[in-house]
Structure formats: structure tokens, C-alpha cells
Amino acid sequence: MKPNQSTQFAGGKAEHTLQDKVRRDLMKRLLGITAVSLMTPEFLAQAALADTAAKAVMGPAVPDVQPTKLADGVYTIHAHDKFPTPANQGFFTSIMFVVTDKGVVAIDPSASVQIGRMAIRMIKTVTDKPVIAVINTHYHGDHWMGNQAFADAYPGIPIYSMKETAESIQNVLGEEWIKMALKMTDNATVGTKIVPPNTYIKGGDELTFGSTKIKVHHFGQCHTPYDLVLEIVGTPIVHVGDVIMDHRMAGMGDNEGSFIHGIAALKKMKETLPGKTFFPCHGDPAPHILDEEIALFEAIYNTANAAQAADKSMGEATAMVKALPFMQEYAKNTPDYEDSVGKWTSIAYLEAQQANF
Ligand SMILES: [Zn+2]
Numbered sequence: 174m175k176p177n178q179s180t181q182f183a184g185g186k187a188e189h190t191l192q193d194k195v196r197r198d199l200m201k202r203l204l205g206i207t208a209v210s211l212m213t214p215e216f217l218a219q220a221a222l223a224d225t226a227a228k229a230v231m232g233p234a235v236p237d238v239q240p241t242k243l244a245d246g247v248y249t250i251h252a253h254d255k256f257p258t259p260a261n262q263g264f265f266t267s268i269m270f271v272v273t274d275k276g277v278v279a280i281d282p283s284a285s286v287q288i289g290r291m292a293i294r295m296i297k298t299v300t301d302k303p304v305i306a307v308i309n310t311h312y313h314g315d316h317w318m319g320n321q322a323f324a325d326a327y328p329g330i331p332i333y334s335m336k337e338t339a340e341s342i343q344n345v346l347g348e349e350w351i352k353m354a355l356k357m358t359d360n361a362t363v364g365t366k367i368v369p370p371n372t373y374i375k376g377g378d379e380l381t382f383g384s385t386k387i388k389v390h391h392f393g394q395c396h397t398p399y400d401l402v403l404e405i406v407g408t409p410i411v412h413v414g415d416v417i418m419d420h421r422m423a424g425m426g427d428n429e430g431s432f433i434h435g436i437a438a439l440k441k442m443k444e445t446l447p448g449k450t451f452f453p454c455h456g457d458p459a460p461h462i463l464d465e466e467i468a469l470f471e472a473i474y475n476t477a478n479a480a481q482a483a484d485k486s487m488g489e490a491t492a493m494v495k496a497l498p499f500m501q502e503y504a505k506n507t508p509d510y511e512d513s514v515g516k517w518t519s520i521a522y523l524e525a526q527q528a529n530f
Contacts, residue, residue: 231364235262235291240299243450243458244408246272246385250283250295255421255455255508257284257315259359266315266454268292269412271405274383276305280403280412281454282319284354285362289322303327305382309334309370310401310414312341313424314350316454320368333380334370335391335399342369374401390445392416392438394431396424402442404449410458411449416442417466419456420506422513425520432474432521433528439467465503472499477521482529491518 240248250268257263263284270292271278277296282289296304304327309317311334320332341347347367354362374380376391388404396415403412415424416438424430443463452458473494480490494500495514504510 232262232285232287232358232361235264235285235287237291237295238264240270240295243269243452244405244410247405247408247410248272248299249452249458250292252283252455256423257354257357259357259361261358262287262361263315263318263354263358264288264291267452268319269410269452270296270299270304271382271385271387272300272302273305273385275385276302276382278306278308278380278382278385278387279304279323280308281310281316281414282307282323284315284318285358286319286321286325286365287362289319290326292319293322293326304330306330306380307332307370308374308380308387308401308403309338310403310412310454311397311399312338312346313397313415314347314354316414317342317368317370318350318354318362318365320370321366324368331372332368332370333372333374335375335401336373337399338401339370339373341399342367376401379406390442392441392445393434395435395438397429400438402446404446409448409450410452411446412452413442413463415454417451417453417456417462419453419459419462419465420503420508421455422507422509422517423455425517430520432470432477432524436467436470436474439463439470443467468499469503472497472503473517474521474525477518478525478529481522481525487519487522490522491515494518 238250240250242248248270252265252267254261254265257265266281266283268283269280271280277300279292279296282292293304304323307320307323307330309320309332323330324332347369351365351367354365374389376389378389380387380389386406388406390402390404391400392402400414400416402414402416405412448460450458450460451463453462456462476494476497477490480493491514500514
């Protein structure tokens with residue numbers, strides 16, 4: 174018997190009894206409780222509140238963003254903003270997807286279950302093929318918090334990353350990112366859970382999906398210690414995660430990024446992948462953004478290094494960096510420049526200090 178059929182003719186007390194029974198069954202399932210004696214009226218009142226809260230705990234859907242074609246079979250769902258806000262519901266990380274003979278491969282499905290669901294809706298406007306794989310370039314939450322939507326829609330789907338990336342997400346970082354997204358978006362991302370990568374890849378691997386190949390590169394520590402760069406073979410497109418950020422200066426702190434290793438990694442990328450169009454998760458894809466990132470890293474590190482060697486203070490080093498014509502030009506289109514330039518210089522300064530010791 175369906176509950177609402179019975180409530181139609183059951184009045185007063187009987188109706189309450191039925192609602193109580195439904196609630197009791199629900200709570201027993203939720204809590205794994207079998208002893209009915211625990212179900213006092215107070216407990217049931219609490220349970221009813223908890224049930225209502227549980228239903229409300231899913232942030233609003235994210236508005237559609239039509240995919241843009243980058244190359245044959247390669248698309249992006251572009252994030253307009255470079256930082257999360259309540260207005261953009263945490264959508265500040267562009268998603269790439271590749272349509273292959275076998276199905277769709279989604280790379281870095283952005284920062285919430287709601288954004289992941291939007292991405293799946295948008296992929297369906299381009300192809301009927303199912304999504305068959307997800308790849309996460311690194312452990313920052315805005316690159317994997319959308320995984321949940323894909324794992325829900327395509328049970329058992331492989332989610333690829335470096336082993337260390339998956340471990341970082343499973344440890345403290347996962348929780349931190351879930352909390353941070355809630356705070357930055359005024360709870361728009363609520364309902365998002367940690368779904369870590371389940372299949373490990375490393376630099377030098379090649380993933381094959383029918384006639385499409387994705388070459389996996391790891392050029393060393395740059396933005397994090399475990400950044401992957403993904404070459405979509407046969408197209409000009411290279412997904413660089415956050416190794417290049419196109420006029421954005423987030424991260425690098427807490428031993429995540431490195432200027433010394435980063436400059437080496439970026440130069441190795443230039444040597445390995447000449448003439449490519451680099452797709453950053455924050456900003457616009459273009460060939461010139463790699464040279465610009467190398468120039469940015471070198472401007473900051475070389476200046477901080479010179480300042481440190483000349484016994485100048487960290488504050489003086491920052492002033493020297495800010496006085497560079499390249500930095501003044503770079504600042505013009507970099508929304509977080511004023512907040513970040515001092516932090517980046519101090520990280521470079523400390524690296525230089527260690528290197529010169
Ligand atoms: Zn990142």
C-alpha cells in the first residue's frame with residue numbers, strides 16, 4: 174500500500190501513526206537501528222528535522238555553459254571567472270572533454286557536483302556517447318570536486334591521476350577543499366563529496382581510447398609536486414592544468430609550488446611540446462602563454478635571488494619585482510596581482526635563500 178493512498182481515508186491519529194511508521198522505517202535504515210524501543214517521540218521529532226535538512230542539503234543547479242570547440246573532437250566548457258564567488262557558484266575552472274570513438278574523456282571536471290552535472294548535460298548536447306573516463310591533473314579541489322557527478326552518472330568509471338594526487342585528496346586536502354568551496358560560494362556547492370581518483374597514471378604513460386591517444390607528461394614540480402600535462406595527440410591542444418595560469422597568481426605556497434623546479438619544468442615542456450596551443454584551466458588557451466609563464470617565473474625568481482644575494486630584505490625584493498616593466502604590464506590583466514605578488518616574491522626569496530646557502 175502506498176502511504177498517500179492510506180492517508181486519504183485515514184484521519185487523525187491513524188494518519189500520525191502511519192507518518193511515524195514511515196519515519197521510523199526511514200531512520201532505521203539510515204542509522205542501521207533495529208531496536209524500535211529507541212524511537213521515542215523526541216527522537217522522532219529530531220529525526221523529522223534531520224530528514225528535512227538532508228533533503229535541503231544540495232546546492233542549486235549551475236546554469237548551462239555551452240561547449241566551445243577547440244579542435245576536432247576537443248571541447249571546453251569555459252569558466253569566465255578566475256576565482257570562486259557566490260555568483261558563479263564556484264565555477265572558475267574550465268573543463269575540457271574529448272570525444273573519442275569509444276566515448277568521452279572529461280579532464281578536470283571543476284569544483285562541485287553541481288558543475289559536474291552541468292558538464293554532463295553539456296556533453297550530451299555534443300554527443301550521444303557515454304563518458305568513459307575522467308582525468309584529474311592535480312589535487313586542487315577545483316579540478317576534482319566535479320568527479321562525483323561522473324561517478325554517479327557512470328558507475329565504475331575510471332578516474333585517472335598520479336597516485337600521489339589521489340592520496341593527497343584522500344588525506345587532509347580533500348576535506349579542506351570541500352570546506353573552502355562552501356565558504357567561497359556561500360554554500361552553493363553543498364552536497365559535494367570527495368570522490369578521489371581510482372586509477373593511477375604517471376609521466377610517460379599513454380592512454381588510448383579507440384583512435385584517440387592522450388600522452389601523459391609530468392615535467393616535475395611546478396604548481397604542485399604532482400602536476401600532469403596532457404597532450405591530445407593529433408591535435409594542437411595540450412591541457413596544462415594549472416602549470417600555466419594565464420594572468421593568475423594563485424597557489425605556490427606551503428611547499429606546493431617551486432620557482433626553481435617550475436622554471437625547469439616549463440622549459441622542458443617548451444622543448445617537448447613545440448608549437449602547441451596550451452589550454453589552462455583558468456584563462457584562455459593560446460600558444461604564447463607558455464613563454465609568458467616562463468617570463469613571469471624568471472622575472473620573480475631572478476629578482477628575488479639577486480635581492481637575497483645582495484642582502485636586501487623581502488620587502489625590498491617585492492619592490493624590485495613590482496618595479497620591473499614586465500611585471501607592471503603583467504599586472505594589468507591579472508585580477509589577484511596585488512594580493513599575490515608579495516607572496517610569490519617571498520616564496521621565491523626563500524627558495525633562493527636555500528639555494529644560496
Ligand atoms: Zn591548482
